[in-house]
Amino acid sequence: MTRQGDGDRVVQTLVGHFFRRFFDNDTVHVQGETLTTVVRALSAAAVPGLMCAFFLQNQYPRRSMWGAIQDQYLFVLFSFVAMGAVAVVEWEMLFPDRLDFLVLTPLPLKSRQLLASKALALAGFLALFLFSANMFGAFVLPAVSKGDFYRQVYAHVVATTLAGMFAALALLALGGVMLCVLDPRRFRVASPALQMGIVVVLGLLLIHYGRFSDDLQAILAEPLGRARWVPPFWFLGVYETLLHGSAAPAFARDLAHYAYVATAVVAGVVALTYPLAWARMQQVAIEGETRSGREPLRWWSNVVRALVKRPGERAMFHFIGQTLGRNARYQAYLAIYGGLGLSLVLGCALEISAAGGRLHVEFQSAGLHVMLPLLLFWLVAGLRTAFAFPLSLAAGWVFRVTGVGVQECAAAARRWVLCGCLGLTGTVMGVVIAVGWRFGDVLVQGAMGTCLGVLLTDAFFYSEEHVPFNRPRMPGRANFPLLLTLYVGILPVFVMGVVRLEGRLEHKLWVLLEMCVGTALIHLGLERLRNEPTVAEEELEGYDEEFQLLGLSQ
Numbered sequence: 001m002t003r004q005g006d007g008d009r010v011v012q013t014l015v016g017h018f019f020r021r022f023f024d025n026d027t028v029h030v031q032g033e034t035l036t037t038v039v040r041a042l043s044a045a046a047v048p049g050l051m052c053a054f055f056l057q058n059q060y061p062r063r064s065m066w067g068a069i070q071d072q073y074l075f076v077l078f079s080f081v082a083m084g085a086v087a088v089v090e091w092e093m094l095f096p097d098r099l100d101f102l103v104l105t106p107l108p109l110k111s112r113q114l115l116a117s118k119a120l121a122l123a124g125f126l127a128l129f130l131f132s133a134n135m136f137g138a139f140v141l142p143a144v145s146k147g148d149f150y151r152q153v154y155a156h157v158v159a160t161t162l163a164g165m166f167a168a169l170a171l172l173a174l175g176g177v178m179l180c181v182l183d184p185r186r187f188r189v190a191s192p193a194l195q196m197g198i199v200v201v202l203g204l205l206l207i208h209y210g211r212f213s214d215d216l217q218a219i220l221a222e223p224l225g226r227a228r229w230v231p232p233f234w235f236l237g238v239y240e241t242l243l244h245g246s247a248a249p250a251f252a253r254d255l256a257h258y259a260y261v262a263t264a265v266v267a268g269v270v271a272l273t274y275p276l277a278w279a280r281m282q283q284v285a286i287e288g289e290t291r292s293g294r295e296p297l298r299w300w301s302n303v304v305r306a307l308v309k310r311p312g313e314r315a316m317f318h319f320i321g322q323t324l325g326r327n328a329r330y331q332a333y334l335a336i337y338g339g340l341g342l343s344l345v346l347g348c349a350l351e352i353s354a355a356g357g358r359l360h361v362e363f364q365s366a367g368l369h370v371m372l373p374l375l376l377f378w379l380v381a382g383l384r385t386a387f388a389f390p391l392s393l394a395a396g397w398v399f400r401v402t403g404v405g406v407q408e409c410a411a412a413a414r415r416w417v418l419c420g421c422l423g424l425t426g427t428v429m430g431v432v433i434a435v436g437w438r439f440g441d442v443l444v445q446g447a448m449g450t451c452l453g454v455l456l457t458d459a460f461f462y463s464e465e466h467v468p469f470n471r472p473r474m475p476g477r478a479n480f481p482l483l484l485t486l487y488v489g490i491l492p493v494f495v496m497g498v499v500r501l502e503g504r505l506e507h508k509l510w511v512l513l514e515m516c517v518g519t520a521l522i523h524l525g526l527e528r529l530r531n532e533p534t535v536a537e538e539e540l541e542g543y544d545e546e547f548q549l550l551g552l553s554q
Helices: 002-021 034-055 065-089 098-104 111-134 137-145 149-181 184-219 231-247 250-287 298-307 311-326 328-349 365-387 397-402 406-434 439-460 480-507 511-529 532-543
Strands: 350-355 358-363
Touching: 002 098, 002 111, 034 065, 034 111, 034 137, 065 111, 065 137, 065 149, 065 184, 065 231, 065 328, 098 111, 098 250, 111 149, 111 250, 137 149, 149 184, 149 231, 149 250, 184 328, 231 250, 298 311, 311 328, 311 406, 328 350, 328 365, 365 406, 365 439, 365 480, 406 439, 439 480, 439 511, 480 511
Parallel strands: none
Antiparallel strands: 350 358
16 A cells, blocks of 8 residues: 555656646746746637627627537637647657656656656646536636537537547647657757647638638538548537437538547557557667767858858857757747748738538639738748747856857847848749749749848847847736737838838839848947947856856966
């Protein structure tokens, strides 16, 4: 009995440890504020369902049958997207972590205790968010719909729970298969691309809900076409069959069958692959990971040497690239951020309509005009936020020891961002060439991208005089209103203004010269106004006791 009690206490301790690690992320919270982070995250998941249900209360009881189906689909879709987003954000922590093996394996713990504890913590984490995302809608929507309250609560809970479970389990199954098939190095390379693709799909589901939600009757008409491949529709079928029984619409029975089968399949894949992935990662942690000894590409080193003249600035330029390349948390953040930007672009460029029970996807070339300004704004804003994440504070002492000034570090960050903007501009130019744009229009895209890259970098990094990845987080300085203003107030106006300017430039190419000259003058003026010595001194005040000199210079 004593041994059993000791084993239970060990499992409880390990479950608590693994559960806290889901929230112990410097990109999310300040050190020591785990409880606050949990409350904020759960509130963010719970509030949308409550608000949507209350906004719908004036629609009932006059709401039509297909209008009610549209409302039910909204909650099923939200549960699906919310749990998919949670799984993507916590992607690295969903699977066995090498650090856990290195720390916990030397302790007198059994492998099955570690596996069971991780699985229980993961199940509790996902269940907590699943409950938060659906708890208000499960009671408020049936209350405002004026129907059979208890029956609709039952249908709502089952459908939204299955939708959220499927989204989370599908990502777990996909990740488990990748861990079993790929080696850890290739898994790290493939993970950001997969995360970005998942975010694009989730974003498009939300964006196009606003477009085709009024056409659900046409989309779900018999015979079902491409709609049968949209997972949220499966769980809408579950909702309708449980709510109306034999009186449910014709689409419901077939789609509900897909939902039950698909959920069972992904659950079985997770049950099979998760222990295998655990054993695979344990072996890699014990034996060590082989790393390729490839040297940096010579042509890239020559390009950096040509662009960045000062040695200290060049060292920081390489430091930024290597940090983003080796740190999984930065890669996950940038993948999620980039996926959101791509989903917005595709939402503007793709038109989805319904006719004859089928989804028709059409490409709008006019929507490509939004691509360049939106992605450039998204890139610069995202990199500025990424540079502010304090994930490399332990390496801060090296900048003082080597004598690299903060102003050099900030200048290297601006150059790195500008190079990213130029690379993105070249990619957009390749896309518009591929779809058959004229040479003059492509030239406008290149000139506009270069000028926007310079101006956006100057605007976002004008007062940003910090060492990238080494800026201590300031507790209590929440800037949510600023972010809301930036992305809701400024971004749409900025994009529409640039699109109109592009249309003017495509008909008056001589205006390109004026735009380039104006951009150069603004850039030089901002460089003159930058007070580098004062900012650098203020930045270095907090670094007095973060490192120890070896005394070798005496």
